[in-house]
Amino acid sequence: MNAPKIKKLVAGNWKMNGNMQFNQSLINELMYGLSRQAQSGCDIAVCAPSPYLLQLSAMLHGQPEVTLGAQDVSAHESGAYTGEVSAAMLQDFRVRYAIVGHSERRQYHAESDAAVAAKAQRALGAGITPIVCVGETLAEREAGHTEEVVKRQLAAVIHVNGHCISEIVVAYEPVWAIGTGKTATPEQAQAVHAVLRQQLSAASEHADRVRIVYGGSMNAANAKDLLAQPDIDGGLIGGASLKVPDFLSIIAAAR
Ligand code: 13P
Numbered sequence: 001m002n003a004p005k006i007k008k009l010v011a012g013n014w015k016m017n018g019n020m021q022f023n024q025s026l027i028n029e030l031m032y033g034l035s036r037q038a039q040s041g042c043d044i045a046v047c048a049p050s051p052y053l054l055q056l057s058a059m060l061h062g063q064p065e066v067t068l069g070a071q072d073v074s075a076h077e078s079g080a081y082t083g084e085v086s087a088a089m090l091q092d093f094r095v096r097y098a099i100v101g102h103s104e105r106r107q108y109h110a111e112s113d114a115a116v117a118a119k120a121q122r123a124l125g126a127g128i129t130p131i132v133c134v135g136e137t138l139a140e141r142e143a144g145h146t147e148e149v150v151k152r153q154l155a156a157v158i159h160v161n162g163h164c165i166s167e168i169v170v171a172y173e174p175v176w177a178i179g180t181g182k183t184a185t186p187e188q189a190q191a192v193h194a195v196l197r198q199q200l201s202a203a204s205e206h207a208d209r210v211r212i213v214y215g216g217s218m219n220a221a222n223a224k225d226l227l228a229q230p231d232i233d234g235g236l237i238g239g240a241s242l243k244v245p246d247f248l249s250i251i252a253a254a255r
Contacts, residue, residue, distance in 0.1 A: 008042040008227065008254040009169060009211050009234035011069055011131065012241025013099060016049060023052055027059045027066075029244040034065055037248065041255035042234065045069045045097050046241070047131075050085050057093040069097035072105060073128070075118035087126035098123045099236070101133045101153065103175045113156035120157050124164055131169045131236060132157050133215070134196070138176035146174075147195050154196060158203045166206035169213060170196055171236040177216025179238060186225045186232075189214045193231035220249035227254050 018026070027046075034040065047069030048056050056068055074084035090098060100123065101116030120130040134153040136146045150172065158165050172192050174184050184192075193212045200207035214226050215236030226232055234254060240246040 006209065006211060006233050009045065009213055010042055010237065010247075010251050010254050011045040011047055011097060011213070011234070012237050012247055013047045013069075013071065013102070013215070014049065014242060015071070015104070015238060017242055018049060018052060020052070020055060023048065023055060024059065026242070026244060027056065030066065030247065031063060033244055033248040034251070037252060038255065040065055040251075042251060043067065044251055047071050047097060047099050053090070053093040053095060057095075061094075067096040068094060069099065069131070070095050070128075071099050071102070073098040073100060073119050073123050073130075075115055075122055077122070087122040087128055090123075090128055091126045095128055097129045097131050097169070099131045099133060099171075101157075103133060103135055103173060103178060107175075113153055114160075116153070117156040117160040120168060121160050124161060124167055129167060129169055130157075131171050131213070133171045133173050133236070135173040135175050135178075135216070141174065141176065146192060150192060150196060151199055154199055158199070162203055165200065165204045166209050169211045169234075170200070171213050171215050172196060173215035173236060179217070181217050183217040183219075183222050183226070184214070186229050189226055190229035190231055193229065197231050218250060220246045220253075223250040223253040 045067045070090050074086050100119040105111045123130040134150040136149040140149050177184050200210050211233035213234035213236050214232050218235045218237050219240045
């Protein structure tokens, strides 16, 4: 069961969206909206495409309320890995979080559980919090394999990072709910979060400190019910994070 003191995390995953002008107005609108909300009771992050980390790092400088995240990190330290971005590079831009193992990367870039675990390790080594995504496909859910799949995905990360596992964030993102408008019900999500919490508890005495956030068509209308579940400690928001009023509503629901 979740410790009540855990601070929720609401993180936007912009995916491959945005441009210099769009980002600038989004952040301006977000900061203005936040200044009109009650004092933040949750952590807020935006995970932007790599080319914009410099722009966002500059815009968010001196704005501690919103932290910066990346959408991926290399499993390698440095060297001949064309196109990859290392944890040390992310560190240069004051990146606080790095999403690893998003289902879109597992699916389109054939990222294995072991590769995701190695990425989480690199992030942790650079003082960056990995947001480790796990989640089942529709076929896996329908075959009754949800628990087995998410546990296998998380086990790989625990195996490599056991000693500092309480430093990660876990994101439960059922693949069938991503970008589909089909959200897991609060009960469905809670059931999986409880399984993940239990798995973390077996690996660390600080499992109650680990934030397990939900992702998959979370929006202004369903956020409150999802975030009210005992083991749902925030959200990883795709589409709705690009619409500031919606993102602000989710943040308000997390407070
Ligand atoms: P949507 O909120 O657009 O469904 O995306 C969720 C997601 O993949 C966040 O990482």
